[in-house]
Structures are given as structure tokens and as C-alpha cells.
Amino acid sequence: MRERLHGIFPPIPTPFDAATGEVDRPAIAANVKRWMTTRLSGILALGSNGEAALLDEDEGDVVVATVREAMPRDRLLLVGTGRESTRATIDASVRAAALGADAVLVRTPSFFKGQMTTDALLAHFRAVADASPVPVLLYNLPGVTGITLTMPVVAPLSEHPNIVGMKETSPELERLGQFAALSPSFRVLCGWAPVVQAALTMGASGAILAVANVLPDKCVELFDHVAAGRHAAALALQRKLTPIAQLVTTGYGIAGLKMAMELQGFSGGVVRAPLLAAPQKARAEIEAALHAVR
Amino acid sequence: MRERLHGIFPPIPTPFDAATGEVDRPAIAANVKRWMTTRLSGILALGSNGEAALLDEDEGDVVVATVREAMPRDRLLLVGTGRESTRATIDASVRAAALGADAVLVRTPSFFKGQMTTDALLAHFRAVADASPVPVLLYNLPGVTGITLTMPVVAPLSEHPNIVGMKETSPELERLGQFAALSPSFRVLCGWAPVVQAALTMGASGAILAVANVLPDKCVELFDHVAAGRHAAALALQRKLTPIAQLVTTGYGIAGLKMAMELQGFSGGVVRAPLLAAPQKARAEIEAALHAVR
Amino acid sequence: MRERLHGIFPPIPTPFDAATGEVDRPAIAANVKRWMTTRLSGILALGSNGEAALLDEDEGDVVVATVREAMPRDRLLLVGTGRESTRATIDASVRAAALGADAVLVRTPSFFKGQMTTDALLAHFRAVADASPVPVLLYNLPGVTGITLTMPVVAPLSEHPNIVGMKETSPELERLGQFAALSPSFRVLCGWAPVVQAALTMGASGAILAVANVLPDKCVELFDHVAAGRHAAALALQRKLTPIAQLVTTGYGIAGLKMAMELQGFSGGVVRAPLLAAPQKARAEIEAALHAVR
């Protein structure tokens, strides 16, 4: 498993049917099959970009099953299973494993921010790792959760036999550098596309990038450049990718991501409320940014 | 309804059975019955202090049903029904109403922080208010959600016929003062005990306070003092209540609240992971703070 | 001194000559004389609103001398003397005292945020208080400095014989409530106009308010209402004052404050760069808000 945690993974969106608002299984399957024609290392289902926070438990299971069915076994299926309670996180991890997840990605609980001490976080992740039938990746996304995993939590957890690595989603690379230095077998995946070249240079073994849904080949090419030591080429490509990567994340969010996917021939679909559709002007900006990458 | 939104409401904790970890219905019922012997105006179930974030949907329904059964109809049952998606919030509100909620309290969605624009928040709360069978209270708790409701959102929503007020949980009173000035029929409840005297003076019509679970009579007494213009007496009581109010919220969280309830003869019970039990030293501090109020 | 720290104080702006950009002494004197016809308890010179951060040391001395000359001795002259270094703070305090300051207001040093531990803050304020020829007021303004004075710093300092009180500039009143409860002789002045009624109710002995430059009588009237227990009248006046108080602080800053002063017949003058003049639309908004108070 640890060896396979390298390269590029898209955190796939969940297409909804425009008429019913329900999860669109055929659209998911079609997207996955097309992604699988590229050299992506696998897929993350039910991440932030999968609107997992807006799905109910049954819908999440449907997404995982649909993705797994459309993917060959030799590509990694990562599934987001973080919940606020430890027991719901374990339940979700057990269900994901049963549906074919190769590993689970567990974000920090964050509702009770003031109580998420080092001890609380250690106990939570250890309980999940002990109970999960498949390996666990920690998920640090302080911009969303308001909780930051730091060395006093991550270092001890990196020694747990069922915790194989983490996703670090932040423009800050000081932490990522420290996590990547912990051990060669503790794999760090970068979740912030505008700094992915730098993260890979600092020891990340791969990346989970919204923009990889839209431009999978370009993202893999960037990864290859760094792996082969072609840093000048990597920087040139990074600079081309950054604008579109920003538009589909901090710029227009998932609505922007789905719009960009549609423009690239994937099924994007609508977003679920309270998310709003992207504004009119987004389309031209996204088209221009996509065009600039070619 | 609007007239009844005054006075003191406890945001009740959810006791769990120490052996099984499951919701302890008899304990809830016993607590509610005892609270109902006081002059509390009603109860908030499934608020933050109810560990609602750690309950699954079925458990939440059990809590609401249990509370309603133990409460006379003439006391208000408020139920927290905020979820990340608009449709799950509506579903929860419909279910709560069916189980006897008199109004629902809807916190801001917050996972997709960057996308929670004024337009998105307006659309979300309007959709919920349109669909909810019972009146809606907005719930602003920026310290937990990272999202702050401000006048450009609250002022238009205060005119919706099914939005009757809000809970403002913050030590900042500038916003509360503005909200309370919007209209006499838009009721503002304060959620931050150490400033409750001030909030009531600025126009709040009542309060939802963790410490009211522990010392309901004292909280009602403070409310009465302000209502009767006895501000010096109110200040003296406020100063006595602040230390215990802090210990059961920002100090030791829900674990501290449950410990304080046990010390007062209520059923507190354990907390659910990832929350941890209060540390050893908490007990003496809480006892001392309780003692100081008498 | 402690007994005189009550009532309303304006943190006076520093008028600059529009042609030369230099401190306009006659304008200061004229303003002070007019303020002294009201029941203001005194004046704060060289506070944040005095653009102290934009003055050099010599200019600051000129301001203090000019104000003192224009004020009767029985009104309090408070002077802001906080600097980043302890020794510069002491120097400024000694100079202010020599020029007639009755007390000095010392903001938290903040450049080296990461190093401003409880120990560092205690040592700084104690050194200043030991050396200052006149009493010291602590100045907490976290929104500007990024440093927050809390009980572990303020409680011990409140026992220093030469520290007579503090100014708390924040919409948060939990801290203010705790500080005001420390001791009747430790005087707390509120610096946030939209919550001043509440702060006075919670035990503040007075307030230092930008809006008091513009509407001194109305601010004194609000203070009197609270002191006399007329809380309903206080609330009504608070609600009238809040909009103009916001426009001259968080709304349009010092440029807005100076504009409002001009509209009321005081000398406002230009602001110093990098501050910019208020935008066109500010004038109508400020006029309307002033009109609404009458």
C-alpha cells in the first residue's frame, strides 16, 4: 500500500442529476472510466470536493460502490470517511472497506474545536486506525476545519502500523516538510495544487488535486518532471496550472470545478445547496485558464 | 411563538450510558422533569451541548421524542436541526416538528466556508424557513463554525414570516445589539453566559445557556433582575455565575458540563469520543465555583 | 486619580494643516476649548485616533503641550505613550508627565507577537509603571495589535500601586466583565462605542469613545442614563449612537471621524498617509447618521 501512495489522485466530485438532485451513478461511472485511461494513480471518493459533507450515509455508499465498480483493482481507491464522532468514523471506514476502498482518508474532527487537544486527536485517530480494516491516511485541512495537525500529533501517529500517511491541504509547506521527513514509509500527499511542485520537491510522494479531475495528464506530467529531476520544466508547467487550479478551488469552489469538468468533456452536473452555481463570468475565466495550459 | 421566546433555556446535554455508550433515555427524561420544576422557559435539545454533532439521525430523533414526552406542552421545545446541506436541514426540521418541536434552531452551514457568501446564506435560510413546519431561529456561533452572520444576512432574514429570531453565541455584543434593534418581533437569545446581563440590557429577550442546565434558578433570577431593572443585583449575580459558566463551556467543555450536572444531582453521564473525560483537577474547580454561587 | 477615571473621554484626533501636512496647533486648541464647554471628564491625546502611530516624537510632544494648555487642570489629560520597546515607552511617559499628563495609557507592544508571553508583558508593564511619574492605564486593543491582555496578565498588574486601570477596546465584553470585577479601585474604561451601554452596566467606570469627539453631550447623556439606572433610555440612545459610532471607526476610520467633526463644527483636517481621505459617499452617510441622533 505504502508504495502505491505516489503519483496523482483526483478528489472526484459527485455529479447530481439536474432534475432530481440525486446522485448520478452513470455520470460517476463514465467519469471514472475516462480518468482510468490516464496515468492517474487512483481516485479519492467522498473527499471535500466530492461534497461528502452534503451527502447522507446511503448516498456515500452508493458513490463508493459505483466508483469501485468502474475502476480496475490495480488503481487505488481512497475514500473519505472522517466524521465528527469516533464511532461514526469507524463505521464509515468499515463500510468503505467492505465496498472496496483500498484506504480511508480521515479528516480531523472539528466541531468541538476547543476540546481537540493533542490527547483527544491521538485517541481519535488511534481508535480509528485500530478498527479500520484498511489502512488510514490522516487528513489535515486547517482552512476548512480550523484544526491543525502538527508534529506532536502526527509524529506518534506515523508509527501506528495501520496509518500509512496523510494528506496535507494547505499552502503552507513547513509542516509538510516536517511530516515528509518523519519516515520514508509515512507517505505525504499534497492537497494544494499551486504549491505541488514545491511539495514534491520537499518529499511529498504524490498529490490529491482538484485540478487533476480536469487536467489529469498535465498533473501527471508535472509529477513526472519532478520525479525525473526536470525542475525547470516542472516550474513552467506549475505556472501554467496554477491559475486553473485556483479557479476550481479557492476561486469558484466545487461549482467552478464542475464547470471546468464539463468544459473538458466530463460530467460535472449541478452542486447541492447551500452551494450556489458559479456566476456567469466564471465560464470565460475558466475557459481562458484551461486554454492557457495547452 | 415570538412572545414565548423570552427567559432562560438550557441547551441540554445528551447523557450516554457508561456501559454501552448509547443514548440514555431514562436519564434524559429524569433531567427534563426536574428542569420543568423550575421557571425555565423551555429547553433546547440537540444543540452544540447536546453533542448533536456526535449523534446519528436516529439517535437525534430519540432525544427529541424523549424530551417532548417529559415536557408539558406549555414549555417551549427548541431543537437544533442545522446540517451542512439545505435538504438535510429541511429533513431534520420536518422530523423535529413531527416529534413535537415548537421551533428549530438552524446553525450556519460551514464546511464550505469560502463559498458561504451572503447570497448562499440567504438562499439556505430562506429555503429552510419556507419548508419548516415550525418557526425557525437562526444560530450564529462563529467560534465553532468559522462563519459569522452579520447584518446583510440577518436583516433581510428577520423579515421572513417563519424566521422568528436567532441565537447569538459570542462574547461580542456589537452584533447582538444590532440584531436586537431590528424589530421587537425578531427575538434575540444570547448564548454566552459571561455577558448575558449585558446582552439582556441591550435588548436580548432571553438566553440559552449551558450553565442553566446546572443552576437553572440562578439563571432565571438573573433574567428577572434585568427585567425588573435591578441592574446592580444582576451584576452581582452575573459575577458569581461567570466562573462556573466558563468552566462548563470554554474551560472543560461538555465533559465539564456533565460533571457539574452530576454534582448538582442531574444525570450527566460520559461524553462521546473524540471528546475526552474532564481531567482530575476539574472536579475541585467546578465544586468550588458551584459553591461560590450559593 | 482613580475616582476621576469615570465618565466620557474623547480620544482626540490630531488635525494637520492641509497645505503643509504639519500638526495644526491652533486647531487643536480650538477643539479642546470647545470640548471643555461640555461635561466630558477629560481628554485622551495621542491615542490611536490621534494618529499617534504616524507622528514623530517631537510632534507628539507638541500635541500634548497644546492640549494641556487649552484644558483646565481639573479635567483629566490622558496621553498614549505605548511604544514597542520598554525604554521608549518609559521615555514617552516621563515626557508626557512633564508636559502635564495626568495619566498615561500604554498599549501592548506587539511587533514581536510570538514572544509576548505572560512573563514578557508582566515585566514590560511593571517596568513602565515603576518608572512613570504619573499613573498608568493598560490598553488592550487586540484588533489592532494582535495581542490580547487576559486575566493572567491583568490580574497581577491590577495590584500595582501605579496601575490604576485600563482601556478595553473590543466588542467582546467577557474580558471587560472580568477586569471590572477585579477591584473597585481598578478602573475599566470601555473603548468600543456600540457596546458602551452594556460595558457600563457590567462595571466599566467610563469610556473613551471616538464618537465622543463628535457628539460629546450625547455620550455623556448615555453615561448619565446608565449611572442613574435609566437603562431603557440608555438603550434607546445607544441605538441612535451606534450607526454614527461605527462610521467614524470601523466604517471610515479616522478620515471618517475627521469628516464628522467638520460637520459638527470642529476642526478635523486631513489625515496623514498612508491613510486616505474618506470616499465621496461617506459624507452623506455620516450626515444622515448624525441627523438621526438628534
Place this chain on the structure above:
Amino acid sequence: MRERLHGIFPPIPTPFDAATGEVDRPAIAANVKRWMTTRLSGILALGSNGEAALLDEDEGDVVVATVREAMPRDRLLLVGTGRESTRATIDASVRAAALGADAVLVRTPSFFKGQMTTDALLAHFRAVADASPVPVLLYNLPGVTGITLTMPVVAPLSEHPNIVGMKETSPELERLGQFAALSPSFRVLCGWAPVVQAALTMGASGAILAVANVLPDKCVELFDHVAAGRHAAALALQRKLTPIAQLVTTGYGIAGLKMAMELQGFSGGVVRAPLLAAPQKARAEIEAALHAVR
């Protein structure tokens, strides 16, 4: 000038005499002469690490004159001249130029945070750049100032003929990547040692690092590795340098930096209040971290 803005620069501390607390000129000169035996590209005087915030204007001039005298003309002398007011910043820049500064580094004004709009920042930096006799570098250090320079400010300023680049002091590299991509002639210097390898890979032309005061050769070696495409060697060295770099900045601040300098045979000296001496335990930690680099 622009071509010379590459490589490593130490932001030199200001040694104070332990007995008098005054600036220790001979110690400065001795340090500078020793740094000049290395391949450092130049020196930054009066930066944050120079305790510039704690010096008065005369002391600052003494520091600049002393450093220039001890440095050959072919090494760059950068001088921090940012002040809160535009005119004081210009004055300081003119004086620094007269004393031999090759360029000035101008941090964002930050006291009036709420008023530091894009327009205000543009006007400030343009006025300074127009008036400065030597080229200007922008200085972004959001962790200290609470103000963040972003593309809408930096992009237009990068076209000013007298603005030659900037220092970006943050662990976040998304902004740095964008700034470095603006134009090859707009030079970006990284100010955050734990991510310096990554920053150089993303297009920074050099770095200003506290740890370069302590280990100048190692920092130059890291720079050379990246410049020569030896990224694996760079990463290995980065990982060795990060712990000591953290101890002399976010760990123990300037007191830690001065202690580390003493251990390496430089003159460190005491810090000026309100900064406190490093705690006892710092020495062993710093020694160990220094040892680990060899």
C-alpha cells in the same frame, strides 16, 4: 541591482552592550567582517531580527553606518526602512541611502489595519518608491503585521521602475509562486527558512534567513544545490537546517538567535525589553540542533 538580488542574506541582529544596553558598534563590525569572509551576497540591517522596532531613529542610523563601513562595496547592503507613516518611511529611506544602503526593504504599514486597502497600500509604496534614492523591496510578513500583500497590490507595484523585488516571509508558498512568476526582473527573496528549498525551486532568486547569521556557509550551500539542480542534496540539507532555523525564529525568537550566534563564535549580546532572555533549556536544544547540521 536586480541581478545582484540573489543568493543568501542574513537579517543581522543588533548586539547591545550587556552593561549599558546601548548598541554595540564594535560587535556589529566584528560580526559583519566575519560574515564577509563567506559567500553571503550581502546583509540586511534593521530588519525584524535587527530589533529595528526597538531602536530609535539615531540608533538605526548608527547601525547602518557601522555595517556599511565594515562591508566591501561589492556586497549588497539592504536596510529596513518601513515605518507606519509614509513620510517617516521616506525619511528613513533617504537617510539609509545617504549612509550607504544599496536598497531599502519596506514592510507594510499595519497599525491602521482596517484602512490598509489596496488603494492605500498602492499609494504608500508608490510614494516611497518615487522618493527613495535607492531601489525599494516590498516586505510581506503577514504573521507580524496582520496585513498580507497579495497580487492586486504586488502586480502593479512590480512595474514601478524603482521597485526591484520583495521579501516574502511566510510558510505559505502560493503567493511567493505567483510573485516570482510576475517578471524575471522582479526579484523575490524568501524569508522563511524551513521552506527555502521549495521557494528557490518555485522561482525565488534568493533568501533572507535568520539562520544565515548562524550558519552562513550551510545556507549558501543549500542555495548552490538548488541552483545547480541538486535537489536531493538540497532536500537533505534543508532537513538538517530546519530544526535550528525554527529554534532561532518561531522557537526562541531573537533571544534564541543571539544565543546561537554566541555558540558559533559571533557576538550576540542581550535582547532589549520587552523581549526576554531565552529560557535555560534553550541552550541545550540549540546546541543539539547546531551539532546535527555538521
